[in-house]
Amino acid sequence: MKLLTAQQLAEADKVTLLKQNISSEELMERVSMLVFNKIHERLGGAPVPIKIFCGIGNNGGDGLAIARHMIQHGYQVKVYITNCSKHRSEDFLTHYDKIKNVTKDWPTLLDCKDDIPVINGGDIVIDAIFGIGLNRPIDGWMADLIKQINESKAFIVSIDMPSGLYADTAQPADSAVVRASHTFTFNNPKLSFFLPDTGVFAGSFEVIDIGLDPEFVNNTEPIATLITNQAAQAIYKPRTKFSHKGDYGHTLVMAGSKGKIGAAVLSASAAINTGSGKVTAYVPSCGNNILQTSVPEVMTLTDAGSEHFEGFDVELDNYNLCVGPGIGTGDAVVSAFAKAIKQQSAPVVIDADGINILSANKKLIKDVPESSVLTPHDGELERLLGKWSSGMERLELAKTFSSKHNLILVLKGAHTITVSGTNMYINDSGNAGMATAGSGDVLSGVISSLISQKYEPLMAAVFGVYIHGAAGDLAAQTYAHEGLKAGIISNFVGPAILQLFRNDTAQRA
Numbered sequence: 001m002k003l004l005t006a007q008q009l010a011e012a013d014k015v016t017l018l019k020q021n022i023s024s025e026e027l028m029e030r031v032s033m034l035v036f037n038k039i040h041e042r043l044g045g046a047p048v049p050i051k052i053f054c055g056i057g058n059n060g061g062d063g064l065a066i067a068r069h070m071i072q073h074g075y076q077v078k079v080y081i082t083n084c085s086k087h088r089s090e091d092f093l094t095h096y097d098k099i100k101n102v103t104k105d106w107p108t109l110l111d112c113k114d115d116i117p118v119i120n121g122g123d124i125v126i127d128a129i130f131g132i133g134l135n136r137p138i139d140g141w142m143a144d145l146i147k148q149i150n151e152s153k154a155f156i157v158s159i160d161m162p163s164g165l166y167a168d169t170a171q172p173a174d175s176a177v178v179r180a181s182h183t184f185t186f187n188n189p190k191l192s193f194f195l196p197d198t199g200v201f202a203g204s205f206e207v208i209d210i211g212l213d214p215e216f217v218n219n220t221e222p223i224a225t226l227i228t229n230q231a232a233q234a235i236y237k238p239r240t241k242f243s244h245k246g247d248y249g250h251t252l253v254m255a256g257s258k259g260k261i262g263a264a265v266l267s268a269s270a271a272i273n274t275g276s277g278k279v280t281a282y283v284p285s286c287g288n289n290i291l292q293t294s295v296p297e298v299m300t301l302t303d304a305g306s307e308h309f310e311g312f313d314v315e316l317d318n319y320n321l322c323v324g325p326g327i328g329t330g331d332a333v334v335s336a337f338a339k340a341i342k343q344q345s346a347p348v349v350i351d352a353d354g355i356n357i358l359s360a361n362k363k364l365i366k367d368v369p370e371s372s373v374l375t376p377h378d379g380e381l382e383r384l385l386g387k388w389s390s391g392m393e394r395l396e397l398a399k400t401f402s403s404k405h406n407l408i409l410v411l412k413g414a415h416t417i418t419v420s421g422t423n424m425y426i427n428d429s430g431n432a433g434m435a436t437a438g439s440g441d442v443l444s445g446v447i448s449s450l451i452s453q454k455y456e457p458l459m460a461a462v463f464g465v466y467i468h469g470a471a472g473d474l475a476a477q478t479y480a481h482e483g484l485k486a487g488i489i490s491n492f493v494g495p496a497i498l499q500l501f502r503n504d505t506a507q508r509a
């Protein structure tokens, strides 16, 4: 699914009116009816007190039209207008007039802090104050209103956007934003919904297809692409009948050090579980027996160093390298890593200590083959790129780094984002149970296995992240979030690939 910016969506609204030869009033009627139906489906006419807060732009117009439908269906609705400006939109005014045809209880105009009504825990609040037209932080008495809405224990439903949230630019610190329980968002979720510092405001969210012009949407370059089950299906490469293991590549996993040989086990076994034709684990010699007994499908090569790497002495042809999990960052390891990287011409996967080594030895970055995939968690990312002050800035730093060095960054998180140049792919699978030791080692094995199987590195990263998350979702149905551990996630990669084609939407735990 394409994620469009607020500006692109406003443009799409205009094009839609022209192409479909409808008035903006008609489009708003369509939109409000779609939202009303969703709310009505859930409330089923329940006599709950509903307070609808409407701004004076088109988001407020949506709120007024939804209010009208609710009143006509017998709901207990009270409408408030945040009367913050004389510049009311035309559609707001149209729907302000229309609501007066269905009730004598006209909307209450709020002009200052003293006008803010009491909001009770049992209320439902519908937030239609600002949508994608927000162009500055909410301040003054309106910020008090937002605070009061958030502090009430009411169930809060935001229309299109939680009011006060920026769709796709950095949010000024401490700005007043509605903290929605649920958001009905139009055409596509907004980029801010997926970032850790701003996503909390959207609550659970649901996309409503409001029928924007498909040609405009198709021809518009998105700010990011959401990788859903359907998108992952399209990337998957089925095997051919007469193929043999040589067709599916040879992954070399350079990982582990004394006390962290498990990282090599997890990464190498994930590579074999994801279908690499052959996998060799290159480990310090203390890891040999551990690997050979715990993963018999994986071959080993041992380094001269017994507890950590001291060199890179591999004489294999045509392997794809995955390097970094658990290797440490001592001087000997840095030289071994540098030698390994220099020797590669094909894209590699670099994780964990491999990324830490690059951060501490920036001159090595030029030796990383083009289109290699780096899979940092936020701590590693900060060491690589420096500090950021918002989730949006984190993305900008990542895009700059990716473009400058021609490398792919996989920014791990609740919604892992793969960055390639200025393109971003947001993952839609996975769960909080996957925040467990070793799950990153598994991901590096999954992605390198896909590169060995001739997926383009970017698609290997995007698909690998999706399938890793989907494996976690499937595993959580048996093990719960708490019972998930990295080895289990790895064992569920195969079932997750099967599941891709069983459901149109992946089962998120």
Ligand SMILES: NC(=O)C1=CN([C@@H]2O[C@H](COP(=O)(O)OP(=O)(O)OC[C@H]3O[C@@H](n4cnc5c(N)ncnc54)[C@H](O)[C@@H]3O)[C@@H](O)[C@H]2O)[C@@H](O)CC1
Residues within 6 Å of the ligand: 013, 014, 024, 027, 028, 031, 055, 056, 057, 058, 059, 060, 062, 084, 085, 087, 089, 129, 130, 131, 132, 133, 134, 135, 136, 137, 138, 139, 159, 160, 161, 186, 210
């Ligand atoms: N025909 C259309 O254009 C459609 C619009 N739709 C709705 O329209 C919304 C966008 O409407 P608008 O573009 O009118 O924008 P909004 O309704 O989000 O708000 C715009 C108004 O608020 C003012 N404003 C912005 N930030 C402010 C702040 N911090 N404090 C005080 N005032 C502020 C602006 O100057 C403007 O007057 C969408 O989010 C969606 O809900 C949907 O109904 C789909 C169709």
Ligand SMILES: [K+]
Residues within 6 Å of the ligand: 059, 127, 128, 129, 130, 131, 158, 159, 160, 161, 162, 163
């Ligand atoms: K809103």
